[in-house]
Amino acid sequence: MKPSLIAIAITLALTTAAQAATIPGPTIPGPTTHAHELAALPNGNWLALDKTALRLLAADGTERAHLTVRAKHLDTRPLGNNTLAVIVDANAEQAVPILVDTAAGTLTAQAPFPAPAFGIETACLYRDAQQLDHLFLVAKDGQAEQWVINGEQRLPVRKLALPPHSKHCRADDTSHQLLISEEGAGLWAYNADAEGGPHREAVLLKKPYGTLEKGAGALFILPGGVAVLDAKGKQLHLLRHEAGKWSTVSATDTAIKGAEQLAVTTTADGKLQLAIGGEEAAGWQVRTPAWTATAPKADGKAIIMPRAQTEPVARTGDAADDPAIWRNASDPQGARILGTNKKQGLLVYNLQGKQLQLLEVGRLNNVDVRQDVKIGNRQLDVAVATQRDDNSVMVFTIDAQGTVATAGAFNTGLKNIYGMCLYRPADGGVEAFINDKDGTFLQYRIVADGDKVSGKLLRRFKVETQPEGCVADDRNHRLFLGEERRGVWTVSAKGDAPAKLDMIMPAGPQLVADVEGMGIYHGAKADYLVVSSQGDNSYLVMDAKAPYKVRGSFRVGYNLAAGIDGTSETDGLEVSSANFGGPYGNGMLVIQDGYKRLPDGPQNFKMVAWDDVARALKLD
Incomplete structure (x- = not known):
């Protein structure tokens, strides 16, 4: 087994024999046992968000730093030799950027975004073609805002109307799409770029209009597509976006009770690895899907x-x-x-x-x-x-x-x-x-x-x-x-x-x-x-x-x-x-x-x- 898979298994801290049987590696209780969100970082490091803190973990599962916070909605983007992370402080209802320095092993909170006039149901980052970082904030009733980061400034870009009960979002920086999981309906794609008119298309809907059970749950952007769980976490769907059209690549049972989050990393030989789990799942599992799609190239304008x-x-x-x-x-x-x-x-x-x-x-x-x-x-x-x-x-x-x-x-x-x-x-x-x-x-x-x-x-x-x-x-x-x-x-x-x-x-x-x-x-x-x-x-x-x-x-x-x-x-x-x-x-x-x-x-x-x-x- 490759060291990266051992490190993932250690870091994700699987806790049941049934789960351990599906993962080629040991299960060790630790600070990530109850992590409800994860994000992969360079050199095998991970961010783990649990009920009490955001934690920076080394490849062997060792905690290197933490910020005490009750938070949700973790998303990241590379930032030079560091990483930009954003979480939502669940008490203050404010999005907080975090500078992650994996070399120094530090987490540094930056100036927060102003609290919106609504409770934040989900949030996600987007990096546009100009390489500017944006943040989407979405309310339970579909109100939404887009902001852009400019140093210590947090500048409002626009307001949006998105589906109600949207509990997950992710932005695809290459196709400039904002993907929204509507719990009772399905997965939608919007224009993430604020310049231009509004646009929405259905990616995958619940039965009888599509193949989802109950609607859409957690999602994660893949090169040239997306991975999405159904609303109950029972099935994992992989979808490809090619020539402006969406198509289903696979739909498999997760065999995980209460799966509610996804995280993605890449092995040394370029294979994608999906971590499936969350707070209610009592642990995480790693899958290596057969994925061959690639992200579209920028038009170079x-x-x-x-x-x-x-x-x-x-x-x-x-x-x-x-x-x-x-x-x-x-x-x-x-x-x-x-x-x-x-x-x-x-x-x-x-x-x-x-x-x-x-x-x-x-x-x-x-x-x-x-x-x-x-x-x-x-x-x-x-x-x-x-x-x-x-x-x-x-x-x-x-x-x-x-x-x-x-x-x-x-x-x-x-x-x-x-x-x-x-x-x-x-x-x-x-x-x-x-x-x-x-x-x-x-x-x-x-x-x-x-x-x-x-x-x-x-x-x-x-x-x-x-x-x-x-x-x-x-x-x-x-x-x-x-x-x-x-x-x-x-x-x-x-x-x-x-x-x-x-x-x-x-x-x-x-x-x-x-x-x-x-x-x-x-x-x-x-x-x-x-x-x-x-x-x-x-x-x-x-x-x-x-x-x-x-x-x-x-x-x-x-x-x-x-x-x-x-x-x-x-x-x-x-x-x-x-x-x-x-x-x-x-x-x-x-x-x-x-x-x-x-x-x-x-x-x-x-x-x-x-x-x-x-x-x-x-x-x-």
Whole structure:
């Protein structure tokens, strides 16, 4: 027998002859006889949680350290050469992080999480793709909270609604799923990543909808799957998660009365070992299941931190939509960010994200800006937006200080006006591409008769399904447009040219539908098209000239030091290569965030330094 199995048997302290017969090793009474939760640590060490203490045990079962506490819900993650553990103090109803130093043989309690407004029924850790540690706290009635650890800070991320009577949870860091055992129903998988919309799927339900007896009990994440006990601890189920689907690998009797917890470790030759037991089981048993699944590989997308964010919009739900950037010619840091609130109107922010103006002009959807353009007899800086209340196009002027004012509107005759973008042709005027949900595009020249603005229709073309985002490359007279479910097209931006559409990036693994906002960065050496890949909460960067080579993708993650969350389900974005000072000396990217976290709140816009994008993707 391998020493690791002897050590496990000693550490787990099996106490009955029937149990000893199933375990290749001795049974020795000790401090873990009544342990109700266990966690494997490096070099054969273990954490054991019993009624009176959390104990650090050596491979031979010797106690190396303990913290006197009445606690429950033990979970761990490696932390450099140490281990991060979290327990819930059952008296204070607070989650407490513990730093476990196996080399020194110490347990050090860290700053606790604030006590929630509910009793904690279960708790578990999650490490996201940015390698930040989160904690889920779940109440008996299904209330739940997600927190993130930042040194001594404990920051609220979001609130969740989970199944009632959920007594166990574990998070899979590779598939970014939160697995919840509902005692009377079964095992559910939720999205552990706070960025993005809520998602739930059934993993394994009780009879007659599945094979579980009475519901789900303790669970533990396996590479590429999960081990779960039924609610009574009678059967152990192993399930594989592959290609987005769950399948049962095996279901075996535990032969343990009162089994209520699981722990997992790996032998020196890479085999999984399952420890099954708990307080009511009067001991633990070790099993070595035949498990061949492997954890999915990370997609390798770079994660970039935002530098700033705007104040949230004044309406909840799906409100913020599309940003635009106005550059102050005399003061780089005096730029303005314009953003639409499609339940209210147009917002104007400074670079620090402070709201300076709100123009309550109705349900604006997309907005774009062009500066120093000729309309009638005047040179103007203008913003143009689509107005969904009456299917019109609204025109705004922007003065030298960045103050925005309404200038007029014109009707389009469209039934469901949606997206738009502006184009500055070679003669210095300004034109607008307007689209309808049915795929229709109208190209207008914006003209004026005195102070009255209107649109002169230049041409019309159509894609097969719903579009929204588009951007015009003024330098090269090209229009790029997104057909949400199909991909990115390009066409000449010239109003007198044939509207010959060419697909340059179909929706697929690199650009996951919906295809949404887009912008162009004009660099000194290259021009780049940035597109919102809404389906996987990422942003694709490709050359803005043929052959349209893909340069990479990135996500926007947390900036915990600044208290800013990442971005997800982005509708609109804008990018500029202008010098805006500070971190934005080589330009900036402004991104609509579909889910405001840290904590929950109405939607807003995030600001990203272009230098951070260029560095992450190794751009020229």
